[in-house]
Structures are given as structure tokens and as C-alpha cells.
Amino acid sequence: MITDTDTIDRALRLDGNAVAGELQMLLNLDVTILQMTCSHCHKEGIFANLLAYVRGPGLVLRCPTCDGLILQLVKSPSGSILTVEGLAADIKSTIIP
Numbered sequence: 007m008i009t010d011t012d013t014i015d016r017a018l019r020l021d022g023n024a025v026a027g028e029l030q031m032l033l034n035l036d037v038t039i040l041q042m043t044c045s046h047c048h049k050e051g052i053f054a055n056l057l058a059y060v061r062g063p064g065l066v067l068r069c070p071t072c073d074g075l076i077l078q079l080v081k082s083p084s085g086s087i088l089t090v091e092g093l094a095a096d097i098k099s100t101i102i103p
């Protein structure tokens with residue numbers, strides 16, 4: 007059964023590409039090409055396929071398989087807080103220009 011909440015959730019959902027520019031400025035790397043493993047369900051994938059929610063006070067990235075929290079970025083006047091709790095330690099490859 008699809009609820010109104012599910013419909014609204016899908017309407018607000020983007021993919022990881024939507025936050026790539028902001029994370030690239032913060033981390034100085036192209037996150038869209040990162041291969042990662044979700045620490046919640048252990049599904050492997052690329053960062054660009056994560057589910058992005060950007061309409062809150064910050065941005066949230068969730069796993070497309072289990073909906074587990076992968077990354078959260080909250081901005082305030084005094085700075086940004088980046089929390090990465092849903093990535094397994096085995097990020098496989100990163101290309102840093």
C-alpha cells in the first residue's frame with residue numbers, strides 16, 4: 007500500500023548527483039564516482055546512486071537498497087557538520103584530480 011507519506015518522500019528524493027557539487031567543494035573530490043559499500047545492508051554501489059534529500063536544514067544521503075543513513079551534512083552560520091556513518095570502511099576507489 008502506497009501512503010501519502012511515500013508519495014511525498016518520492017517527490018522530494020533526488021540522487022547523489024544532486025549534491026555532488028556541494029560535496030566536491032567541501033571534500034575536494036568528485037564523489038559521484040566513488041564506489042562504496044553500505045554499512046547497514048552491505049550492498050555495493052556508486053555514490054551517485056544514493057538517495058538524496060535536500061529540502062531540510064541540510065542534506066541527507068540514504069542507501070537505495072535499505073534506506074539506511076549514509077551521510078548527513080548540516081550547515082550553520084558557524085560552519086558545516088559532515089557525518090558519514092553509513093559507509094563501510096572499504097571505499098574501493100577514489101580519483102582525486
Ligand SMILES: [Zn+2]
Nearest residue numbers: 044047069072
Ligand atoms: Zn544499505
